[in-house]
Amino acid sequence: MDRSPILVIGATGKTGRRIVSRLTGFGLPVREASRGSVPPFDWTDPSSWPEVLRGAGAVYVSFFPDLAAPGAPAAIETLTECAADAGVERLVLLSGRGEHNARRCETIVSESRVDHTLLRASWFAQNFSEGHLLHPVLEGVIALPAGDVKEPFVDADDVADVAVAALTEDHHLGRCYELTGPRLVTFAEAAAEISLAAGRDVEYVGISAERFRAALTQDAGPEFADLFTGLCEEVFDGRNASLGSGVRQALGREPRDFTDFCRATAASGTWTAR
Numbered sequence: 001m002d003r004s005p006i007l008v009i010g011a012t013g014k015t016g017r018r019i020v021s022r023l024t025g026f027g028l029p030v031r032e033a034s035r036g037s038v039p040p041f042d043w044t045d046p047s048s049w050p051e052v053l054r055g056a057g058a059v060y061v062s063f064f065p066d067l068a069a070p071g072a073p074a075a076i077e078t079l080t081e082c083a084a085d086a087g088v089e090r091l092v093l094l095s096g097r098g099e100h101n102a103r104r105c106e107t108i109v110s111e112s113r114v115d116h117t118l119l120r121a122s123w124f125a126q127n128f129s130e131g132h133l134l135h136p137v138l139e140g141v142i143a144l145p146a147g148d149v150k151e152p153f154v155d156a157d158d159v160a161d162v163a164v165a166a167l168t169e170d171h172h173l174g175r176c177y178e179l180t181g182p183r184l185v186t187f188a189e190a191a192a193e194i195s196l197a198a199g200r201d202v203e204y205v206g207i208s209a210e211r212f213r214a215a216l217t218q219d220a221g222p223e224f225a226d227l228f229t230g231l232c233e234e235v236f237d238g239r240n241a242s243l244g245s246g247v248r249q250a251l252g253r254e255p256r257d258f259t260d261f262c263r264a265t266a267a268s269g270t271w272t273a274r
Ligand SMILES: NC(=O)c1ccc[n+]([C@@H]2O[C@H](COP(=O)([O-])OP(=O)(O)OC[C@H]3O[C@@H](n4cnc5c(N)ncnc54)[C@H](OP(=O)(O)O)[C@@H]3O)[C@@H](O)[C@H]2O)c1
Pocket: 009, 010, 011, 012, 013, 014, 015, 016, 034, 035, 036, 041, 042, 043, 044, 062, 063, 064, 065, 066, 067, 068, 094, 095, 096, 097, 121, 122, 123, 124, 127, 131
């Protein structure tokens, strides 16, 4: 077995920290990368990338803030070139389902000199417990411009399991896995399931993109508001309202259901805190 370290970019994020924990548990050498790592990795500073990539065997890439961001394709192209120059053997790209820019990033990686696997994931269930929707859940109102669209929320644990397989097993090379949960769920249904599991009132309110952008501009600034509103407008038109079979193809088992995520998260106390 190759003992070159496996580099995890976004090592402190929702998927990255799960991947680090699994690889470490298998006794594999891991190099964690984020702004606080040593050496640091910063997506806004390409001069920090070559040192982090040097000597890495396989690389997991979780871009920030989102592959839908205007600068993402250029960043992914430069990173992929740096990885090839550094002799990286394989690259596993976390991508987003139904996003135009994410598809461009996938094409850049698949046409590169580096062996690769693409993980095209739907919305993470963990957005409700570790991401930007945790605060709304605790406040009791999830307000999104998502209408009654159905989304096959995928569990970040399943994404991490597939990523670890792709980083360590050869038969995933060249594959693109559509990673979804096993069931289509509306945001109203998701709120009701969270409410039931957490034992607290949580409702979904469908709002216009304009209202969403205005609220987000106040909370997070205009750049993030534009990006995230544009992302919602792009993917909440029903294009992702279908199930993918990537978890089964990669792991030979079914993906975790949203109800199981809700039960486990409620039991962890995450939705109890104020
Ligand atoms: N969330 C979803 O539902 C979803 C679904 C499909 C695909 N994706 C993709 O997943 C990726 C991550 O999204 P996420 O929202 O789930 O975030 P996340 O992985 O939970 O967290 C962000 C990670 O990025 C790091 N980071 C933040 N700013 C950085 C910077 N300037 N340079 C380097 N690292 C930085 C953070 O580490 P530090 O703060 O420690 O630096 C952290 O490790 C995106 O590319 C998105 O397209 C997400």
